[in-house]
Amino acid sequence: MDIKGRVIQLLALQTGEGKNGTWKKQDFVIETDGQYPKKICISAWGDKINESALQVGNEVNVSFDVESREYNGRWYTDVKAWKIDALGAGGYEAAPVSSGSGTGSTSTRPTTELPSTFQSGDEDNLPF
Numbered sequence: 845m846d847i848k849g850r851v852i853q854l855l856a857l858q859t860g861e862g863k864n865g866t867w868k869k870q871d872f873v874i875e876t877d878g879q880y881p882k883k884i885c886i887s888a889w890g891d892k893i894n895e896s897a898l899q900v901g902n903e904v905n906v907s908f909d910v911e912s913r914e915y916n917g918r919w920y921t922d923v924k925a926w927k928i929d930a931l932g933a934g935g936y937e938a939a940p941v942s943s944g945s946g947t948g949s950t951s952t953r954p955t956t957e958l959p960s961t962f963q964s965g966d967e968d969n970l971p972f
Contacts, residue, residue: 847875847884847908848931851902855885872898874906889926897930905929 855871870893886906887896896912899902907927912919 846907847874847876848903848905849884851898851904854898854900854941855891868893870898874904879886884923886923886925888928892926893926894930896909897928901921901932903930 851872852875853873855873858871860867870888871885872888873883873885876884886908888898905928906925908923908925910921910923912921914920943957949965
């Protein structure tokens with residue numbers, strides 16, 4: 845799943861030692877845009893922590909998984925990021941800046957016209 849939002853808080857970086865070596869976890873809170881903005885606390889583990897994108901005020905696109913587990917009759921849910929991308933102005937992924945003097949081109953989505961499945965005399969016939 846993916847979600848776009850603005851980083852509003854970085855929680856303290858957590859580190860520790862496990863049987864597989866050193867681990868680190870960064871929790872952060874994003875706020876979605878819209879009529880009813882939502883705040884979501886997301887965890888990033890190990891090399892998934894993108895420190896350049898995780899700055900308070902940055903617009904980000906987060907790809908994540910949601911996982912729940914039961915412990916002593918209670919359920920706990922984690923939102924774990926597996927990819928964090930900084931977004932440029934307008935909510936689109938930031939493209940690398942070219943040092944050339946050429947003018948930038950804007951890409952537009954190609955429009956395709958879909959063929960009509962109905963003929964002009966088939967108004968009363970349903971396609972199923």
